[in-house]
Amino acid sequence: MSITIEKVSYAHQKDARILEAVLVKWFQNPKELNLTSPNMPYPFRFKKWVSMNYSTQNIDSFVIKFDDWIVGIGNLKIMSEAKRAHAFHIFIDKKYRHQGLGEKIMNYLESLGKKEKMESITLWVMPKNEPAIKLYEKLGFIKKETSKQGSLFMEKPLV
DSSP states (O other), X not given: OOEEEEEEXXXXXXHHHHHHHHHHHHTTSXXXXXXXXXXXXXXXXXXXXXXXXXXXXXXXXXXXXXXXXXXXXXXXXXXXXXXXXXXXXXXXXXXXXXXXXXXXXXXXXXXXXXXXXXXXXXXXEOTTOHHHHHHHHHTTOEEEEEOTTSOEEEEEEOO
């Protein structure tokens, strides 16, 4: 059993082709898509996903692999002016949940934020995504505010 985390890019054709195949499969279920990206309409459209979320340059995307099979994703946007890293679109394939993979990808993203000398790491999470909220609280995230759409904003100091 080998678990690895690798950087990928939506801008690279080979990575994008693989990501599209994985994401289309994961987001066949509208609930999974809504919990991961509430602004993304169903049915899932990869090109729309990329144009809505990954058009800026300062986003790093990562996949978590289990025996060379992609089982999760995580993304990090470094916001230098605000001195914070923002994690988003954290997702673990349903078949691989409850194995510590969500914690591994979050710890990895947090370490990148620290390496960039950010003061905190933030994320938005849907209130009905109770397993994710429990994980984030276990990792030290604190609920800060609720958006007009109902999403929870959570933050963890990195210093």
